[in-house]
Amino acid sequence: MYYQLLEGAQVLLKNSDHLKDSYNWERYMTLKTALKTSTAALLLMGGTQAFADAHATHPTTGETLASDQTFIYRDLDESPSIDPGVAEDSAGGDILRDLFEGLMNQAPDGSLIPGVATGFTVSDDNLVYTFTLRDNAKWSNGDTVTAGDFEYAWKRAASPELASPYSWYIELMSLENASAVIAGEMGTDTLGVSALDDTTLEVRLTQPLPYFAQMVTHFTTFPVPQSAIEAHGDDWTKPGNMVSNGAYMLTEHVPQEKLVRERNVNYWDNDNTIIDKTVSLIINDENVALTRYLAGELDRTDVPAGQYPSLSEQYPAETMSVPLSCSYYYTVNMTDTTNPALLDANVRKALSLAVDRDIIVNNVLAGGQAAAYTFTHWATAGFETPDIPMASMTQAERNEMAKSLMADAGYGSDNPLSLDLIYNTSESHKSIAVAISQMWKQTLGVTTGLDNQEWQTFLETRGNQDYQIARAGWCADYNEASTFLDLMQSDSGYNDAQYTNAEVDALLAEAKTSNNPQANYDRVEELVAIDTPIIPIYHYAAVKMLDDDVMGWPRENFQQNWYSKDLYKVAGE
């Protein structure tokens, strides 16, 4: 769901491709360097010079730091909200991780490090977590951050009055009484979180979750300032009203144009923060953003689909492709509203086998994505990709097997199969759908009708099982395999295939409380490969341009959760 905006938003303008192709990259590179200083000065009104001089060299690496520590990056679209309790998209998450700080943070490699909490203890039954908070954590107005601020924030996020679209996250954390509180059946005071004193927060769960500590790095669990919220109501997230406890504070926000956050001098670890100011600019069109990046206006932007090979050749030091915690797949309708042929597991499996993933990732996407034979992303923490037979076959072998499965099912040249495939409007979804329908045609003789739908229409069609085969994408909520595999549960609200397999349900239920659930995950992936309710296609990569003077980017962080406080800019040679 993180990428719903990315997937759903329609790029308004198709920047003319012929203009793009005629770029003289070499020339821009020199221009870019030359322009960098002047453009930055033009863009940034009233820049800050505070602290810049204090950090002539990096405290640990000794690198010479740039005098202007301003980081400017592109966002696709305005975030629906920057209230931690209400926010719902990953771009909003990037902003909130700068403005607020939760109990725990993620290190650049994605591992867990202390945030406001210095540590935690877990009860023997793994149901009660007790977090100890540091006593020097401060709000931007100088007040101390207390356990009560967390208790207030979590109860607020779950409350029916706030009606947050992300209140399900509190349910996902399995807090005691979460569902009843959200449904309004019990008061928020019964929610399983309490401040025992100013620096001790107790959390009570209904089931042990091995990855619970990972979950408190998420923005829904960030503390919020009760006094500011009560004083300003909905307006508390505006600059001037907002009180925050992160390394930065909100200084300017013009929706659909930009959002500026600057150093919070009250932050407990302010002395180790180097970036003074982070600016996110909303640029809808990724080609416009790339042009502005090349003109030196941005430090980071997205690589438009298909341009990674040429850009990485031109700018090897500035292009980046790292694993990102999402999977791209086709879901197959397994209810009686589908094409009857798809109720046959052989047909579904033949369709999956006939997809040549290498062509998709190497020729269609060409951005460092990985071919997928399992639903769970290969880079998920603690997950060993199981040995799915299909994965180790050659494509020729897969095609042979697909043909024979299809023949067994009674389809062939004498009885050709026709299918419908839907996807939401987007150039890259279209390219993939066209390529796959060709593969099905050539290998299996299957004719595929392609139907693109506008995002909201698409969601409704797919959610009502009014389709045969549909595109889908899923991003991890936390870095553990169950965030993907839980979709295969019969009663999952996101199981658009309406797949039911009692063994899968039992294995996943058992995995929840197991200390080593890998065997269960292996078996679930095997069963999914056999039953083929979904056709995994590729595992995402974050494909970005990042200016080579920006250091500290968390390339190893699988969810690409970054914090401005971990970045710094080095001086150019």
Place this chain on the structure above:
Amino acid sequence: MFSFVARRLAVAVPTLLILVVISFVLMYAAPGGPFNSERPLPPEVLANIEAKYGLDDPFWRQIVNYVVGVVTQFDFGPSFQYKSRSVNDIIAQGFPVTLTIGFWSFVVAMTAGVSLGIAAAIKQNSWLDYLAVGISIGAQVLPNFVMAPILLLTFTLWLGWLPGGGWNGGQWQHLIMPVVALSTSYMASIARITRSSMLEVLNTNFIRTAQAKGLPMRRVIWKHAMKPAMLPVLSYLGPAFVGMITGSVVIDSFFSTGGIGTFFVNSAFNRDYSVMMGITILVGALTIVFNLLVDVLYAWIDPKIRY
């Protein structure tokens, strides 16, 4: 004249009302809703949200509440997409931006277009005429979504003279490219209309009379030919001005100006009903006002027209 204006304004009210009702119905008829996403919300969460925004009321009550809110308190409701922002907030922030770009585009298109058209008409079939016609045809085939990338590449990437987007409170550097991109094709149309209308006027008897009296050409043009030649231009300007406001849909998004254009398009994709309604009403009202304004100007310029 007064009764004409009063009558037109009186008709505007039911017109807007019909606009509201039809847009409301069409919007709700579209599949999907403001709170659908890749991850469908659990029913209890969805119920809370629908209750908060009054979406659990019957359809007729929603529409009545909406109209009452708009009419009595000028309240266009909360945005469904941008939580904690109201439609009034969004319009208050975005409309001045869009209006600024629209106004300057209008001034540029009008000044350049009319000058070009007159020059071409006076020097018909000279190199100046061919140049003017050439420019206006060239500009006409360059819609704003083609102009914008060309400008961006030229002035931001190659020359590095202008910032590639943003608004920065309306600094002039940020204004140039959006205004040029938006005004070009309107300028071309205005130039062509002015030229042909001016040519027509210059061939009429009263102009010949004026010339026969021995008046200098400059005086003939300004004093006698200008007013009647402007009539067709004028009827084009009303829709053109509204077109420049709504045309900023592309420009606002391309140059990240923060104008209402981006909000308008996104509201349609996100099914942000209230924002979509608010901006639709705004544009509808503007269209009515400008058409009225044009009609009034018409009567002022052309004594033959009386209402």
